[in-house]
Amino acid sequence: MSETSTRYVDRAPGDLLTAEDWNTLQDKIHDDIRSTAQTAADAVTHVHSADDSTHLEGKGLDALTEEITKRVLDEVRGRTGYQQLFLVLKNDEPQVVEHGLGTPPLVDLYRLEYFEVVSREDDETRDAWATFYLHHSEERRIRVTGENNERRSVDIQPPDGPEMGIPFADMLTRYGVEYTDTSTLDDLETEFWKAFFRAPNEQFNDDQYTHSPWFERCCKEQQTVRKLKANGDWNDIVFQVRPRKSVNFETSTVLAGGGKDGGDATITLHPHPTSVFVQHLDNNRLALWYLGVTPADTADEIAARDYIGGTRYDREQKLMVLLKV
Template identity: 35%
Template sequence: MLDNDPFTTFEPGQIISAAAMNAMQSKMRAEIHKQIAEALAALTEVDLSKDSNALEGHSAQDLLSKFLEQAMQKFPGHTGYRKLFKVLEFNEPNLIEHELKLCPLVDLYELQSFDVICADDDDKRKVEARFFLYHTSEKKISMEGPNGTETVEIEKRGETPFSIPVSEMLDYLGVEYIDETSLGDLETELWKAMFAPPNDPFDPSDYCHSPWYERCCREERTVGSLKAKGDWDDLKLKMQPVKTVNTPSLERDTTSTNRHPPEILVEHHDFDRLSLKLRERIPIGNGDDLANVCLMVLLKV
């Protein structure tokens, strides 16, 4: 295979099936495995007293697995795939300049809000959020409120949790960090990357962190110290993207609030731009104000 030969050839406008994508990923993994194995085999031996057949305690197989994991994390960015976070206002077009050079398939998931206990300095408050940073030890979080102790389940017993490892989210967003980076600085960069264009800025009330995070930020703990104490892999981001398969309008109860997302118009303007428009009024309170809809938008060509 030449360096510039594609693993699988697709023609413009061709529908790309899941089977074709899976086959291409298998070819990529096999080629990456082959090249890394050849590179490792070609390495000259070093003084065993200095290296002992390992690099910082990692064997060749450990390194190979790590390289493969990182390569596959980069895969979506090179296959015409986008994941965006958007906020739609009623009847206002939201333009997305995706630059994918074709009209992508568009899939929409509403980002539901959920109860959390946020921490800021010594203040704890029970609120609803759409993005929440926490430690896996905080499956339940409690606080003292005006009516006694209040408890929120972050990971509900018997249910599959909504949780993404923070390290994987950082890799996906391309946030760079080193062992000396503080957790507080890393959180700031995470939120900046998540809500940078072509994503939409979210209201600060939509995201926060847990009491465990707050303590670590005050102590200025670093990535390296979190890894050393085994906490790095226990850092999670919770969000709940949901979609229901809705029945035709003549058959459904138009007063139902269980349709996610509500009625949204998707328009492809050209091969590089599309727009989303919320066409359903969602009243707040007495109906004078209208709610926005927060989305996770998936684009694929």
């Protein structure tokens, strides 16, 4: 990058960082990194893992630029006072969050939804209700044998909504998991979960994170990043999580199908998340309280409660917490 101190976006202390500023910042960082990477590549006469000077450490210029840009932008997010936390609140147990931001941040809360998946681990394929799930983007619906030995399909992506999932490569970058083209998917998954559940995030129960049959097969075969890229699969591996909140939403009764004789039934819907209180303790700490019982309003929530266990489901509130100053 340039050795001068010219700012990408010139702003004074206290000014807002707009969406336009952020887009400009990303573009200029990307262009600067690409220019520097090209200069470095031009100066190379021989690289062991490549036959030309447009590759460094086995990565082409475009891939190298993209990876460095992601790392820089993640660092920028952290330094601009943005934090994303995944926590498990227990009923009536205050939880202190040490954010270290130096001023009370804006706090936004999202309930982490349980969703049905097909898990393949320890040579067993089964349906499960998870909070975090690793799978291939083409695994939108997976067949599984249920308890009564009946084959059925599980929708990994909502059939009536937009598809969800964060590229696994982006999550590795976000949580500082380093890898090379010779790294195996099996090892990467292990290191990712270690990094993901490290403080300030919390460790979730091991029945709340899993992976798909396709992912398991790749782990068993010890497939490397290089092979996954060659097969066109690397960028299609996604991390799925479903944070949701209600806005201006009071407890209400609505009509739904499934009533007697094919008619409508009424169900009560509660806000998401429910009964969570936030208190700023000082400039570097805040506390979260969860009071009440986690509602199970819909058929999916009732099924998840049966899977998790009523006592644990009722007294836990799983949250994505966003902090911003």
